[in-house]
Amino acid sequence: MNRNDVQVAVIGAGSIGLAVAYYLIRKYGVSRIALVDPRDPMSLTSAQSGENYRNWWPHPVMTAFTNDSIRLLEEIARETGNRINMTRRGYALVTRRNDPSDLIADLYQGYADESETHIRIHKGNGPHVTYKPAVSAAWEDAPKGVDVLCDQTLIRQTFPAFATDVGTVLHVRHAGSISGQQLGQYMLEMIRAAGGQLIRGEVVAIDGASPFDLSIRTHDQVISLRADRIVNAAGPYLKDVAKLMDEDLPVSCVYQQKIAFEDQEGAVPRNLPFSIDLDGQTLNWTSEECAILAEDPATARLTEFISGGIHCRPDGAEGGKWIKLGWAFNERASEPREAEPREDYFPDIVLRAASRLQPALRAYVGHLPRGAHHYGGYYTMTEENWPLIGPMRTPGAFVAGALSGFGTMAACSTGLICADWVMGGQLVPYARTLSPSRYQDPAIMADLAAAQNRGVL
């Protein structure tokens, strides 16, 4: 056997490639495995993640998929003494509407058979109310399901930092944060300990079907690697790697931004769940500002109504001060090989928008603290915002990607499902609907086309 022969080559060492390699080793004992990447592991999209997780999805397949992933994260948290810093304060989804029947219908759709036990509607405020906000961040202590708070007094008692016009809060309890970087680092250590190689280089050509001959451009030469199976886990470059096999994948890359800074004013309570304002808004500009923005085609859209999804959460230790804010309002696809389309005005926009729900954040509009961090990355996504995990057309080639804004939380189940496909193991019942073969299934595609909500946050 040539030293450069492997059973599986995983192209890409982000959260997804690492998770695929980890489960190939953990479940199937594959040790002749190589991860190929020209960059440091976890340094592209995976380094930009907000590191939040939730099992709130408008479709039961995505709920099952993330529930499975959260279970696997819990397994790793238990085995490692919570090295991955798993917390569970939940997601607080907020609207000014008093009767958001569409959102509640989505909950019933998403939780499906578990709705009866997992959806708790709280209409009053008194001793009979069973709702208990999270007292600690410990993931083991949190209940499952969702508490729907419809009573304004209860909302104000529980979330005093929110504006007083909030009508309903959906507190999703099976949700919180993890350290995606620690998860990746832990998986990498396990992969190395099992004999997996990390090859520093870019896959520039793929010849044949199983076994494949990969050409890998390293910093000073092109080397070759023979692999029985390959996994395309190239994140924003999923399409480029597919092209090396004359295949196309239906994905695009949409740039999304975030800011993080030290909350010197103490505007955001340290025990706040990850809070999302679901209501769209037209930002509150003066007429002069509005005229200037409207003149420039690049900023004109900022004067129009923008859909909701503004999010904010405390970051790091309870005793710390950092907070993170984001708003995935960009819908325009771009080319990830070009310069990142980071917009200088984003911090101002997200702060203005977030201060509608949390008025104390207004102190920072135009006064972002020194040391603030403005960053972004690509949501690599399909039209329906479902991932692609499974066989490609080329026999022996598999894809694990298009994880949009949920790849940190879904890395573990993506890795396990992809490992099952690669090794011909038993698949979870929903595996086929997450694979590229779903495009040949008119029933599932009609179901997805009819969905009002794609779960993009």
Ligand SMILES: Cc1cc2nc3c(=O)[nH]c(=O)nc-3n(C[C@H](O)[C@H](O)[C@H](O)COP(=O)(O)OP(=O)(O)OC[C@H]3O[C@@H](n4cnc5c(N)ncnc54)[C@H](O)[C@@H]3O)c2cc1C
């Ligand atoms: C702003 C932002 C916030 C987010 N917040 C969250 C969140 O709160 N929760 C959550 O769950 N998810 C979140 N996500 C999503 C999550 O970060 C991604 O889904 C996940 O990181 C994707 O991982 P990946 O491994 O597919 O891609 P990447 O991390 O991009 O890794 C792909 C790797 O492939 C390598 N590669 C590409 N082409 C080749 C080639 N030809 N040869 C070899 N290697 C190659 C690249 O160098 C790269 O290292 C967020 C994303 C963004 C952008």
